[in-house]
Amino acid sequence: DFVLERFNKAIAEKLVxxxxxLHEDYVGTLxxxxxxxxxxxxxxxRSTSASEALQE
Structure with missing residues (x-):
């Protein structure tokens, strides 16, 4: 059980x-x-720019 728990934790950390x-790449591209x-x-x-609105 201990090995499986450590394995799951390692996979979760890599996934996060x-x-x-991916989030940083997407936001940067956008x-x-x-x-x-x-x-x-x-x-x-008169209008707010889209990039300013995105930052809010």
Missing amino acids: CSVSI TRCLNNLERNQDDDD
Whole structure:
């Protein structure tokens, strides 16, 4: 039982690490896409930018 418990814990830690990395990659890609879209868009001072809204 002890070996199985340690094995499960090791797998869980690796899974959490992988999900965290995927989350960071996804958010980074989304942020870069939004920044590029906003740079290509006409300036409109009245509206909140999508990247600012994402950070809130």
